Amino acid sequence: MRSRTSFAYALVVLLALAALPLVGSVPTWVTLTVAGLAMGMIVFIIASGLTLVFGLMDVLNFGHGVFIAFGAFVAMSVLAPLGAWTESSSLAANLGAIGLAMLAAMAVAAALGVVFERLIVRPVYGNHLKQILITMGGMIIGEELIKVIWGPQQIPLPLPAALRGAYLVGDAAIEKYRLLAVVVGLAVFLALLFVLGRTKIGLLIRAGVQDREMVESLGYRIRRLFVGVFVVGSALAGLGGVMWGLYQQSVVPQMGAQVNILIFIVIIIGGLGSTTGCFVGALLVGLMMNYTGFLAPKVALFSNILLMMAILLWRPQGLLPATGR
Numbered sequence: 001m002r003s004r005t006s007f008a009y010a011l012v013v014l015l016a017l018a019a020l021p022l023v024g025s026v027p028t029w030v031t032l033t034v035a036g037l038a039m040g041m042i043v044f045i046i047a048s049g050l051t052l053v054f055g056l057m058d059v060l061n062f063g064h065g066v067f068i069a070f071g072a073f074v075a076m077s078v079l080a081p082l083g084a085w086t087e088s089s090s091l092a093a094n095l096g097a098i099g100l101a102m103l104a105a106m107a108v109a110a111a112l113g114v115v116f117e118r119l120i121v122r123p124v125y126g127n128h129l130k131q132i133l134i135t136m137g138g139m140i141i142g143e144e145l146i147k148v149i150w151g152p153q154q155i156p157l158p159l160p161a162a163l164r165g166a167y168l169v170g171d172a173a174i175e176k177y178r179l180l181a182v183v184v185g186l187a188v189f190l191a192l193l194f195v196l197g198r199t200k201i202g203l204l205i206r207a208g209v210q211d212r213e214m215v216e217s218l219g220y221r222i223r224r225l226f227v228g229v230f231v232v233g234s235a236l237a238g239l240g241g242v243m244w245g246l247y248q249q250s251v252v253p254q255m256g257a258q259v260n261i262l263i264f265i266v267i268i269i270g271g272l273g274s275t276t277g278c279f280v281g282a283l284l285v286g287l288m289m290n291y292t293g294f295l296a297p298k299v300a301l302f303s304n305i306l307l308m309m310a311i312l313l314w315r316p317q318g319l320l321p322a323t324g325r
Helices: 002-023 026-057 064-086 091-124 128-150 176-198 200-210 212-217 222-248 255-270 275-295 303-314
Strands: 166-169 172-175
Touching (some): 002 026, 002 275, 026 064, 026 222, 064 128, 091 222
């Protein structure tokens, strides 16, 4: 398994190196690579919640996008009255404002996740077809609620002042916000690996996936743990919505549905239910979109579908499929 993981990471490096002679210019390649990695990190944050829910709960939540959209709109609402912080030249003030927006978005998305799990997901546990249909219906209802609360129009979500622009490294331009995205993405990835692999809660959850009856016979309430997993997945989607909204510098009620296709491409490439696979898949998707967007803009529209097809023809279960899937 370790060798397969190493090889999956090597694919990211190989993709980046393969693009260098095609791009031609080293500074341009550096700019595109950092931008691709940053985009991959944002996509990973968005997709990690869905990967967690499917990998540990075996739930196909096609309504995942509603948590993304709610997270983005809540962040917009929090940042709007904090103009003194967001327009300040102080990086600390800017990060403080974004931190508050992230916490609020995650809290609202988590609360929404509790309601979503109880009313929509719980009646269809174990039935993937019904899960797909009913969660898609839940996302449509969520989008309409967003329109009722915030309106149907697109709303600007500008970056805080200190995160605008780019650092110049030689002739390469590295956007400040993309560096923040890389840091947040890595933090989420390492936190998930630590919790699932090194803590008692992670051990109980993984054990409950393998043998639920045995764990319950020891006195642990697996249902509560699984509800907690769904809530955490929803909160991560809310966090991803904040990052994606700032990346796009605008929010729209349909943004969750627009990102859904990209999310599923990522988790299919990585292997359904695999956190590390999701991370690698997101990096591959981010790099592919940026390289093809520069080299062949028309191809960029479906480049990730081609990437997914190529990987599935090679490894039908994805790069790092979860055990037992």
